[in-house]
Amino acid sequence: MEQFRTLDIVDKSVLLDAGSDARARPQRGAVRVPLWSSGSTGQHLALEWSQTSAQWLGTHARAASLARGIPLRRSSMWFRANARSSVGAGGPAVNRSPQELADEVADTRPQLIGGLPHLLVEVGECLRGRHRPRWVVVGGETTDPAMRADLRRHFGCEPFDTYASIEVGNIAWQCRERDLYHLNHTFVLTEVVDAAGVPVGPGGTGDVVVTGLAHPATPLIRYRQGDRATLADRACRCGSELPALARLDGRVHDWFLVPGGRVAPQRLYLSRHLDEPARIARYRLQQDGSGAVVLTYVTRDGRPLPEPVAERVRSSYEATLPGVPVSLQAVDEIPASPSGKLEQLRSWAVEPMDRRRQAPGAGAVGSGR
Ligand SMILES: [Zn+2]
Incomplete structure (x- = not known):
């Protein structure tokens, strides 16, 4: 040992x-x-x-x-x-x-x-x-x-x-x-x-x-x-x-808000909205305080997704998030958050889970993949 x-x-x-x-x-x-x-x-x-x-x-x-x-x-x-x-x-x-x-x-x-x-x-x-x-x-x-x-x-x-x-x-x-x-x-x-x-x-x-x-x-x-x-x-x-x-x-994800409801973050994984997820090296989906959602991504070949592909991804997200505007943004790099973790599904429209977890009396939590 x-x-x-x-x-x-x-x-x-x-x-x-x-x-x-x-x-x-x-x-x-x-x-x-x-x-x-x-x-x-x-x-x-x-x-x-x-x-x-x-x-x-x-x-x-x-x-x-x-x-x-x-x-x-x-x-x-x-x-x-x-x-x-x-x-x-x-x-x-x-x-x-x-x-x-x-x-x-x-x-x-x-x-x-x-x-x-x-x-x-x-x-x-x-x-x-x-x-x-x-x-x-x-x-x-x-x-x-x-x-x-x-x-x-x-x-x-x-x-x-x-x-x-x-x-x-x-x-x-x-x-x-x-x-x-x-x-x-x-x-x-x-x-x-x-x-x-x-x-x-x-x-x-x-x-x-x-x-x-x-x-x-x-x-x-x-x-x-x-x-x-x-x-x-x-x-x-x-x-x-x-x-x-x-x-x-372990992994902490937020609910994403839609008018009159909320959507599970796992339905927002890019693999469910893009046919070839392998062309993406990294991505992050964030919802801001106004409710708008931005998908930031880095491709393996450094080139943005072709316009028709990007449009399909965008409309697929909008179908899952009815009433929410979604935009895509190709970038060269996605920095990790201060915690060192890549917070790739983050909604600022809801109270972040982290804050709730730090609330007094929070008990044991569990995770997995
Ligand atoms: Zn036991």
Whole structure:
């Protein structure tokens, strides 16, 4: 372990620069699952999962279900950012409106509803109590107390939070007590490191660094996940003393406002509005105090999108944000925010989540990808 910790910590830029070199040479007969990250960090990452590691992921997901008291045989419906951003089975078509999705929930009455909390709340608002699932499982972004309250109001149960990433899958999850985040320590080696890259002790806070233990297709060793977490220094309320996280500070997105309503930020990922997201190196979508939305982007070839393409993107955004003016702006560079994170989906029209999270009494929050 001492020697392991002398290995350099790598981050997403290394994976992006390596391109296909980051993927291991396929073994004969091995089935690969190509995936794209959702672009929630403003950049799209292409990687692969082997079928075996996808099966391991399923095994761990079943173990988490049982620890939550959720039977393996149950009907479920998952709401994800896009069809290829998850190793698990895809959910209902993401380009359908929340109203259509809510109608499907009301018709099919799944026992479990899962996915990105923003998308779930949108569906819940349209569902208006027509169906109450027995279990709600969320992941993919930080869930603050206000979001949990919205989920409870719409679905009538306390959500289970999950912390996962496209790179290594399920990292940590809440058990039936919905207290600490149990680390999936037989699947992913998770470290929490300080600014110098040194692992912190129990109770310490730092950057999440992961090593996939069953991920031969895109091997990742000491990979900085881009989230912050606090290691637990006590047992979970369920009695488990195995390694766990007490708190997560991951991706934070804002609702975008439209006249008379709000729109989940995940419906605004550029990959859902542009046919070839790979031509974009980085982007940021911001809504100002007046409600106007500006898409700022950097292309890989340095040239602005051709006018007809830009126009299609603009009208696609305006269809998702009815009544909101949208403009596009090609730039050479998008600076990171003072926090060092690229805040690529930011609305100044609503109270930023960060401010709410700093409010007195804010409890544990969770995140994922
Ligand atoms: Zn527990």
